[in-house]
Ligand SMILES: Nc1ncnc2c1ncn2[C@@H]1O[C@H](COP(=O)(O)OP(=O)(O)OP(=O)(O)O)[C@@H](O)[C@H]1O
């Protein structure tokens with residue numbers, strides 16, 4: 072059974088001329104012509120049974136015949152009916168059956184329509200069904216709906232939820248174009264799934280409003296949380312320094328411009344391995360002891376590393392002559408390293424890296440943290456599912472460090488899971504230009520970029536999907552952007568950003584890019600694996616709107632003065648914790 076059964080009487084018109092991929096259709100019904108719009112889809116009869124050709128309307132013209140035939144000016148009105156022409160670009164074929172599969176869309180043209188073949192508008196339920204086919208959303212499967220097509224509000228717009236996350240997606244748009252709302256719409260539907268698993272990096276605390284089953288809220292330990300001794304049970308996440316890769320530790324603590332940098336890195340690596348060995352020995356983890364490397368996530372006491380560094384930095388060894396002493400190999404060479412380490416350790420903003428004794432320093436802490444972050448919806452008594460991590464109180468210069476650590480944790484856990492045991496997880500990276508920048512400005516940013524590049528390239532194999540969200544796609548790391556096979560582009564006004572998006576569009580559809588600045592708020596151009604055909608979609612409102620905080624300037628200025636809370640803001644700024 073075809074999903075597109077048209078009666079001949081429903082035809083818009085008939086084919087007048089055909090060329091390789093362009094068809095001109097003559098429409099006699101003026102009413103029907105008025106209803107048509109450029110970019111709308113049409114279906115055409117094919118010469119093969121069970122095939123329908125699908126095309127996009129490119130141009131609509133309404134001409135009097137005398138304009139077309141300038142020579143023939145003598146004839147009267149009657150003999151010169153209007154000729155209404157619609158130019159259509161063919162984009163593919165819908166097959167009723169292909170082998171065992173019913174209703175298959177192919178982006179190829181095996182036939183062209185014959186002259187006088189009927190042309191039908193694709194709208195309403197038929198459009199919904201057709202879109203279901205192109206996004207390979209089958210009848211019984213769980214559906215992922217974005218909203219409705221701009222061209223036909225009655226037709227619901229589905230995308231293929233497998234393909235959207237398998238090969239990454241990017242959501243772009245100028246500020247206020249509706250990205251966060253679109254994400255909320257996706258998250259809501261994810262959260263409903265029985266074994267949902269997603270992590271959202273929420274930079275502005277916007278998604279705090281998304282509550283209910285399937286949502287969990289976490290935040291990275293800030294000075295206030297550390298003071299209060301909060302931990303995982305309170306939804307407070309520490310990211311202890313022992314989770315960092317050796318590379319990341321070095322880039323954080325060793326000043327590369329220091330002439331002693333290579334020595335410092337070497338001494339530090341030795342001291343860390345020693346401290347980790349000590350931890351494993353004390354805990355009796357002999358199997359890990361035999362195999363671990365400096366990069367293994369094994370807790371160690373940073374104090375003992377410092378003690379060792381201090382010892383070497385002041386070490387005296389026996390001199391050549393008996394009874395004399397000379398400075399040890401590293402004497403005085405580690406002062407800068409020690410200073411930096413001490414400095415970071417006492418930086419309250421970095422408290423999450425150096426938890427107090429008893430917090431995040433046990434062997435089992437990582438299991439708990441990973442269960443909370445990567446366990447599906449059933450984990451933690453239903454507190455898994457969509458995990459929203461609030462970064463709104465984190466200073467922007469350390470964002471790449473933290474986000475990179477969480478992403479790295481997710482990737483490694485997936486990588487070290489057995490093939491069949493991997494439970495897919497999607498990472499939603501809001502304001503991605505802040506921590507996956509094109510140009511790294513710090514060692515931490517370099518590490519974050521490396522992690523995300525790796526996920527972008529290899530994530531598919533390990534079941535890690537990225538959703539990159541940014542108002543400045545031109546400032547997001549290019550490798551990551553180029554690996555995103557799905558694009559949700561909202562209104563975009565900046566030329567540089569538009570150029571990035573255009574490059575993601577298939578060649579034949581580059582012209583779609585011209586729509587970018589003209590899109591309405593909440594309207595998106597969607598293209599990619601998950602939908603096949605570029606389509607303009609009006610994203611439906613999420614049930615729980617994100618707190619995107621659009622403030623009405625004029626109205627607020629016109630209203631009576633609200634109670635002044637400036638002193639609170641200043642105090643919060645001082646404490647680096649929001650006082651509520
Ligand atoms: N689908 C939609 N339908 C109706 N209104 C919408 C829709 N999406 C967004 N809006 C309106 O636009 C405002 C801004 O949306 P949103 O916060 O999603 O923008 P954004 O692209 O995330 O901006 P920013 O880059 O600054 O975070 C919302 O407060 C809402 O009023």
Ligand SMILES: [Mg+2]
Pocket residue numbers: 250251619
């Ligand atoms: Mg936003």
